[in-house]
Structures are given as structure tokens and as C-alpha cells.
Amino acid sequence: MMTDSNKLFWTRAGLAVLAGLVSGIMNFADETAYYGVLLIIWVYLISYYIGKNIIFGNKPVDRSTLIMTGIGTYIMLSLFSWILYYTLHYVNFI
Numbered sequence: 340m341m342t343d344s345n346k347l348f349w350t351r352a353g354l355a356v357l358a359g360l361v362s363g364i365m366n367f368a369d370e371t372a373y374y375g376v377l378l379i380i381w382v383y384l385i386s387y388y389i390g391k392n393i394i395f396g397n398k399p400v401d402r403s404t405l406i407m408t409g410i411g412t413y414i415m416l417s418l419f420s421w422i423l424y425y426t427l428h429y430v431n432f433i
Contacts, residue, residue, distance in 0.1 A: 343395050343398070343400075344408055346394050347389075347390040347395075347405070347408050347409065348408055348409040348412070350386060350389060350390070350394065351386045351408070351412065351413045352409065354382050354383075354385075354386050354413070355382075355412065355413040355414075355415075355417040356416055356420045357382070358378060358379045358383075358417050358420075359379070359417040359418065359419065359420030359421035359422075359423075360421070360424055361378060362374075362376075362378050362417075362421045363375075363420070363421050363424030363425055363428070365378075368425070375421065379414075379417045379421075382417075383410075386413075387405055387406065390405050390408070391405055
């Protein structure tokens with residue numbers, strides 16, 4: 340059975356891939372690349388509220404647990420999916 344922390348982790352992993360792909364599809368590159376980074380940060384903040392209000396609900400949870408659970412995976416997956424999209428787009432695969 341998945342714990343609430345595991346649910347938050349996998350939710351963030353899925354949202355990271357989604358945020359990275361959206362950043363690639365919206366063509367955030369060169370001068371506008373910081374918009375893609377802001378989008379990734381914005382989606383991470385949304386995942387905080389999803390974890391706080393939906394996954395954990397009324398259960399007492401430490402704030403640092405909500406913030407730090409899956410942050411490294413989130414950053415790496417979002418950047419990986421963004422770079423992978425651009426790589427595949429550059430070689431006309433997508």
C-alpha cells in the first residue's frame with residue numbers, strides 16, 4: 340500500500356514530466372527560457388497545495404515534508420523532459 344508521502348512523490352514526478360513537456364511545447368528557449376523555469380516552479384507550488392489539501396487532507400504533516408518530498412526528482416525530471424523534447428524536436432522526430 341502506498342503511503343501519503345509516496346503518493347505525493349509520484350504526483351510530483353508526473354507533474355514534472357508534464358511541466359517539462361509544456362515548457363518545450365510552448366517553445367521557451369533562449370531569451371524566454373526563464374518563462375519555462377517559472378512554469379516549472381509554478382507547477383511545483385501547485386503540487387504543494389495538492390499534497391497539503393488533497394493527499395494529506397486533515398492529517399497533521401510537517402511543512403518540510405510537504406516541501407522536500409520529491410524535490411530533486413521533480414527538478415531532474417522536468418529538465419530531462421524539457422531537454423528530451425527539444426532534442427527530439429530538433430532532429431524532426433516530433
